[in-house]
Structures are given as structure tokens and as C-alpha cells.
Amino acid sequence: MSAVITARNLSKRFKQKAALDNCSFNVEQGRIVGLIGPNGAGKTTALKAILGLTPYDGELTVLGHHPFKDRSALMQDVSFIADVAILPRWIRVSEAIKYVEGVHPRFVRAKCERFLSATEVKPSMRVRELSKGMIAQLHLALVMAIDARLLILDEPTLGLDILYRRRFYEQLLNDYFDESRTILVTTHQVEEIEHILTDLLFIKSGTIALAASMEEVAERYCQVLVGNDRLEAARELRPISERKLLGKTALLFDGVTPAQAREYGEVHQVGVADLFVAVMGGTA
Amino acid sequence: MSARFLTLVQREIWEHRGGLIYTPFIVGAVMIGLFLLTGGSTFYWKSTIDGSGNMAEGALKMAETQLNPAQMQLIGQAALWSTALVWQMVMFIVVFFYCLGSLYDDRRDRSVLFWKSMPVSDLETVLSKVVTAVVVAPLAMLAGLIAGQIVLMLLGGILVAMHGGNPWKLVWSHLNPFLMWAQFAVVQCVQALYLLPLFAWLMLASAFARGRPFLWAVLPPVMLSIAESWLRFTTDFVVSKVIWEFIARRFAAGFAPVSINADFGDTNVNAGLSGTKYAANFDDVLARVASLDLWVGVAIGIAFLAGAIYLRRYRDDSTS
Numbered sequence: 001m002s003a004v005i006t007a008r009n010l011s012k013r014f015k016q017k018a019a020l021d022n023c024s025f026n027v028e029q030g031r032i033v034g035l036i037g038p039n040g041a042g043k044t045t046a047l048k049a050i051l052g053l054t055p056y057d058g059e060l061t062v063l064g065h066h067p068f069k070d071r072s073a074l075m076q077d078v079s080f081i082a083d084v085a086i087l088p089r090w091i092r093v094s095e096a097i098k099y100v101e102g103v104h105p106r107f108v109r110a111k112c113e114r115f116l117s118a119t120e121v122k123p124s125m126r127v128r129e130l131s132k133g134m135i136a137q138l139h140l141a142l143v144m145a146i147d148a149r150l151l152i153l154d155e156p157t158l159g160l161d162i163l164y165r166r167r168f169y170e171q172l173l174n175d176y177f178d179e180s181r182t183i184l185v186t187t188h189q190v191e192e193i194e195h196i197l198t199d200l201l202f203i204k205s206g207t208i209a210l211a212a213s214m215e216e217v218a219e220r221y222c223q224v225l226v227g228n229d230r231l232e233a234a235r236e237l238r239p240i241s242e243r244k245l246l247g248k249t250a251l252l253f254d255g256v257t258p259a260q261a262r263e264y265g266e267v268h269q270v271g272v273a274d275l276f277v278a279v280m281g282g283t284a
Numbered sequence: 285m286s287a288r289f290l291t292l293v294q295r296e297i298w299e300h301r302g303g304l305i306y307t308p309f310i311v312g313a314v315m316i317g318l319f320l321l322t323g324g325s326t327f328y329w330k331s332t333i334d335g336s337g338n339m340a341e342g343a344l345k346m347a348e349t350q351l352n353p354a355q356m357q358l359i360g361q362a363a364l365w366s367t368a369l370v371w372q373m374v375m376f377i378v379v380f381f382y383c384l385g386s387l388y389d390d391r392r393d394r395s396v397l398f399w400k401s402m403p404v405s406d407l408e409t410v411l412s413k414v415v416t417a418v419v420v421a422p423l424a425m426l427a428g429l430i431a432g433q434i435v436l437m438l439l440g441g442i443l444v445a446m447h448g449g450n451p452w453k454l455v456w457s458h459l460n461p462f463l464m465w466a467q468f469a470v471v472q473c474v475q476a477l478y479l480l481p482l483f484a485w486l487m488l489a490s491a492f493a494r495g496r497p498f499l500w501a502v503l504p505p506v507m508l509s510i511a512e513s514w515l516r517f518t519t520d521f522v523v524s525k526v527i528w529e530f531i532a533r534r535f536a537a538g539f540a541p542v543s544i545n546a547d548f549g550d551t552n553v554n555a556g557l558s559g560t561k562y563a564a565n566f567d568d569v570l571a572r573v574a575s576l577d578l579w580v581g582v583a584i585g586i587a588f589l590a591g592a593i594y595l596r597r598y599r600d601d602s603t604s
Contacts, residue, residue, distance in 0.1 A: 048600070051400075051401075053397070053400060053600065054600045055598070071400070071405070071597075072403050072404055072405035072406075072408075073403065074403075075400075075401060075402055075403035075404075076403040079401065080397075080401050081401075082397055086393075086394050086395055086397075086398065087395060087398055088299070088390065088393060088395035088398065089393060089395075090298075090299055091298065091299075092298075095295075095298050098291070098294075099291060099294075099295055099402075100402065101291075102287065102288060102290070102291025102292075102294070103288055103291050103292065103402050103403060103404050104402060104403060105403075139398075
């Protein structure tokens with residue numbers, strides 16, 4: 001598999017502190033990568049560097065391009081939806097479609113219209129007349145009609161209700177994603193997308209805290225519900241986190257085999273949210 | 285021009301349809317309204333100059349008997365040019381504020397990242413806005429002007445007829461709108477070059493400002509004057525004088541690119557034209573093309589645009 005994004009010692013310094021501090025990571029083609037980190041950890045800065053919106057230090061290659069030097073060429077292959085990249089309020093739906101069709105060589109109008117026909121968004125409407133959910137549907141329809149290789153989503157469903165959020169990701173998975181495409185997504189609602197992710201990228205104060213596929217995570221980490229009687233013995237295996245749960249204690253282990261762990265209690269798959277809290281330690 | 289670039293210009297027209305496209309037609313409608321008001325009032329202009337008792341009718345008789353055709357034509361062209369200047373002034377103000385918002389508004393409403401998510405370079409973006417300011421806006425102005433003046437000329441003839449005059453002999457045969465429109469189009473081409481540094485400066489301020497682009501556009505020349513008065517302990521400005529004069533000439537040309545001068549000398553039929561023979565000083569505009577002032581301005585304008593493109597690329601204030 002070829003790398004869609006390669007970052008080597010990627011750094012970005014603002015006046016006071018480093019937003020990104022020597023980050024190195026790869027994103028392979030055909031993956032759905034969750035970029036997860038607390039507020040101010042450097043997620044948005046990393047995405048901006050990848051999108052060529054901000055200069056940076058270190059090496060970064062996105063689909064063979066230097067993102068900052070080649071932003072306009074790169075944007076033929078990369079699409080993005082961000083909660084900060086909102087559609088202009090004055091534009092009409094038909095104008096937005098005509099605009100993207102006019103400037104984007106890989107936009108397929110028929111596809112976009114098909115996606116929109118399933119919604120209540122009408123061509124003559126202005127964006128200011130649409131609800132937040134409808135704006136997200138319009139933006140998603142515009143982006144899904146672009147045959148891009150990399151899609152970047154930065155909190156794409158922020159402020160939407162659960163129905164829209166679920167439909168957003170369902171549509172993305174059913175009508176858009178295939179092994180030729182790559183998706184990089186950040187969100188605070190980790191639980192909602194963990195079943196679609198193939199890879200995790202945890203970012204903590206500008207550094208990569210964890211980079212692993214979901215399979216690797218499942219192999220490496222496990223969570224055990226331990227009764228009070230076995231707690232001291234289980235602690236010998238050095239859990240990376242502990243929390244009280246229904247009179248028992250949930251211990252999260254790194255590098256303990258399920259067979260080993262089963263001796264102390266019920267073994268569970270680790271959820272991304274629990275893993276995130278454990279890996280981030282006190283900072284989360 | 286590629287279809288891509290036309291899409292970018294189209295985008296500007298969509299966003300500023302009211303200001304850039306409708307305004308020239310609204311100006312026309314207002315002028316027609318004013319003409320109807322004053323035209324209607326001429327029926328109440330009492331006069332005792334001659335036997336008719338109505339001043340407008342008296343004036344028509346005087347024109348018929350005392351002005352020669354050359355003088356009538358001069359009045360006609362002067363009327364066309366002076367109404368054209370109303371369009372010019374209004375559109376200058378419209379384009380002024382269009383430029384001031386061109387690279388600022390989408391950062392304020394946070395749609396800038398949507399535009400930047402498209403495969404469009406910052407160079408193309410800025411150029412599409414320049415073209416809108418110096419090509420699209422003047423074309424819309426010309427369209428509104430032609431439509432408005434056609435109606436005004438028709439109404440003028442009708443008004444004369446209602447006062448008992450012969451519209452063809454007194455009005456229409458003396459007007460040469462096609463010449464005036466062609467000249468006005470040429471004037472707009474010179475304007476595009478002459479006003480480029482002013483518009484480019486406004487776009488630079490627009491790309492630079494985190495808020496209040498108007499202030500950022502106005503402050504630097506003002507600060508320069510203040511700085512000069514402090515440094516040289518004098519109010520005898522040298523550097524800032526050059527700059528302010530440069531700016532003043534742009535504003536003068538922006539509002540009135542030609543001077544109207546319908547000096548038709550002796551109003552005696554037999555004397556003919558003794559004064560200046562033009563209605564609008566069209567030669568001034570052509571002389572501007574040969575002036576150093578214009579070409580230095582174009583160079584400065586290009587430098588400002590380069591700065592605007594640079595800022596558009598590096599300004600990163602989209603973080604929440």
C-alpha cells in the first residue's frame with residue numbers, strides 16, 4: 001500500500017509554544033484514520049499543514065505534493081469539510097454547484113444532484129435559508145461528488161443533532177468510501193465513529209502519542225473487569241488505567257494477552273474513548 | 285480567458301449582483317425619475333420673456349432662432365457627458381467598497397476555507413477580483429448608461445414636442461450618442477489603468493486587515509504625513525505631498541475622468557463657435573495614457589496586488 005500522507009519531523013511553532021513538535025506519521029491509502037486529541041493538541045494545525053493552508057517546518061508529502069507550495073494542484077485530489085470552513089451565506093445552492101463544477105475538474109454534477117435529491121435542499125435556496133443540518137448535507141453532497149483521493153474532515157458534524165450525524169457517516173461510508181480513497185477525520189464524538197475507523201492517530205501536546213491500526217489496538221490492549229478480591233494481583237501486570245465500574249474495577253492493559261488477562265476477570269475490547277483517556281493520562 | 289477563470293468572475297457577480305450589476309440600472313431609473321419631475325415642472329415655468337408665457341417654450345424658441353447646429357451639438361454632447369458622470373461617480377464609490385471588502389469579507393464570514401478547499405490559486409482569486417473591479421463593473425455601468433440615456437433622450441424629445449417644438453430638429457438630430465458611448469468605453473479602458481494603484485491598495489488593505497479594512501486603507505498615508513511633520517519639524521510636506529497628490533488625482537479621475545466644458549462662445553447665429561469646441565475634454569484622457577503618472581501608477585498597482593496575493597496565502601487567521 002502506498003502512503004497518502006508522509007510526515008517526518010513535522011513542526012509548527014507559534015510565538016509562545018510549539019503546536020506541532022517533530023511529528024512523524026504515515027497515512028496509507030484506503031484507510032479511515034481518526035486523528036484524535038484534546039483541544040489545543042495540534043489537530044487543526046496538523047490538518048492545516050496537510051491542506052497547504054499554513055507554512056511549517058519538517059518534511060510533509062501529501063499525494064506526492066508539497067502541500068504549501070502546491071496547494072491549488074493538491075486541491076484537485078484533496079477535499080475537506082471543516083466546521084470552520086463554512087459555506088458562504090449569500091450563495092444559492094445552484095450557484096455553489098455551478099461554482100464547484102466550474103473550478104473542479106473532478107466534480108460530477110449528476111452525482112451531487114442525486115445526493116441532494118434525497119434531502120430537502122432545493123437548488124433555488126440560499127445557504128442562509130438552510131438549517132445547520134441541511135448546510136452539512138449540501139457540503140457533503142458537493143464533496144462526495146468530487147472524485148478526490150483524500151478527504152479531510154475536521155469536526156464535520158459539530159453542532160448537528162444525532163440523526164444528521166449518523167446519516168452523515170452512513171452516507172460517507174456507503175456512497176463514497178472505497179479502497180482507492182483515504183479519509184482523515186477529527187471529532188470529539190469518538191464513540192460515534194469508532195466502528196468506521198481503520199486507524200488511530202492520537203496527538204498530545206503536539207506529539208504523536210499513538211499511531212496504530214484498529215487490529216493492532218485490539219491485539220495490544222485489553223480491558224479486564226476485576227473483582228476486588230483479585231485487584232491487587234491484577235495490578236501486578238501494570239495496568240495503564242483503572243476506573244471503578246459497578247462495584248468492580250476496569251483495568252486497561254497494554255501488551256497483556258487475553259489468555260493471561262482472563263485469569264483476573266471478564267475481558268473486553270478496548271473502546272477508543274477509554275484508550276484515549278488512558279493514553280492521554282491526566283491531560284484529557 | 286478560461287472557463288475556470290470565468291467561473292471565478294461569475295462568483296464575484298453572484299456575490300455582488302446588487303452593487304455591481306443592478307446599481308447602474310438603478311442610477312438610470314433615478315435619473316429618469318428626476319427628469320420626469322423637472323420635465324413636468326417646466327409646464328409651470330412662467331415667463332414674460334416673450335409672448336408664450338412659458339419659460340421652457342421661450343427657451344426653445346430662442347434656441348431655434350439663435351443657436352447654430354454646431355452649438356446645438358455641443359449642448360447635446362455636454363448633456364450626454366454630464367449625465368454619464370453621475371453613473372461614473374456612483375460606480376466609483378461602488379467599486380471602491382467592493383475592493384475594500386474583496387479579500388476581507390470571506391475571512392470575516394469564515395467561508396475563506398471553503399474557497400481555499402477548491403483547486404484555485406490565490407493568484408487566480410485576486411486576479412478575478414481585479415477583473416471584476418476594472419472590467420465587469422465598467423461594462424455593467426456602460427450597459428446601464430446606454431439603457432438610461434436612450435430613455436432620457438426619448439423623453440427629452442417628447443418633452444420638447446409637448447412644448448410645441450420639433451423633437452428631431454431641436455433634440456435628436458443634434459445628439460451623437462454612439463460617439464459618446466464609444467468615447468466613454470475608451471475612457472473606461474484608461475480608467476482601468478489609471479485607477480489600478482488605488483483599487484490594488486484597497487485590496488491590499490482588504491487582505492491585510494483583521495478588522496476594519498477601511499481604517500487600514502486610510503491610516504498609512506495619514507500616518508506618513510504625521511511622521512513626516514515630526515521628523516522634519518515642518519508642515520512643508522515633501523514626501524507625503526507627492527503621495528497625497530497621487531491619491532487626489534486618482535479620486536478626481538475616479539469621480540470625473542473628463543471635464544465638461546461646453547463653452548460655445550457667442551450665442552449669435554452668425555458668429556459661429558468661437559470658444560472651446562468640445563463638450564467633454566476627451567483629449568485630457570488620451571494625454572493621461574502618455575503620462576508617466578499613469579504608468580508609474582500601474583507599476584505600483586502591480587506591486588500592491590503582489591502583496592495582496594502574498595497576504596492571501598500567508599494570512600492564517602481562520603483558527604477559531
